[in-house]
Amino acid sequence: MYNGKWNCTMPQGASGDHVRALQKTLKSCYGQNITVDGDFGQVTKSALKSGQNMTDPMYPNVDIVGDGVYGPITAKYLSHYATRNGSALCGALH
Template identity: 45%
Template sequence: MHHRSARASLVAIAMLAGLMLTPAPPAQAAAYAGPCQRAMYISYYSTYWISYEKYFPIANGDYQTNCYMSRGASGNHVKALQLALNRCYASTIGTPLVVDGSFGPLTESALKKVQSKLKIAVDGAYGNQTRTAMAWPVYAYPYRAGGSRTYDNRCD
């Protein structure tokens, strides 16, 4: 009888130890809407005639810019990042990236250079800290019928 209670106590202690050794999810990860899955023009300023927009990587929901991506990602969300790196950080990254939508070693290297310039964590991954610190190209979109979106030759 004494051995059963000792064994039960050992099992309970082992279970508690296992719970305490299980790492908690990172607090910052909770702030993400999920992986970036597409890109979207988001208006950040408008006048009577023109909407000024930025082309952001977003998670699956509309306007969810708090997403993340890293090497291996592919799609329009990567193209949005590559365009921003080329247009806003040309002198930092050196050779312009091919805007192919593939987050490979060249995109990762360019992003690390920009992260270093911005004095943020240099990990080559795109997330909230990088998105917030980066400047993004501004596009002008006239409201008139038949108007087309054009790069406004500035970053903000």
């Protein structure tokens, strides 16, 4: 489960606001056609794999594995969705 640190892991089966945030990121930043429902099921796992595979070429020195598990490396290098002053933004947290 997400613990607010880079050493978190969020696998299939997780649920809650942290999953909603991930789903919103995958939908808004990576163009994945998924429902933002807070449940990390097979559709979210597949969308995350696609997002991981899209991210990898941007960081040639970082080994981002397209395994569908949101772990420390994915947390650091996957672009994240946020809003600021009403505008949507996508950007990596590192």
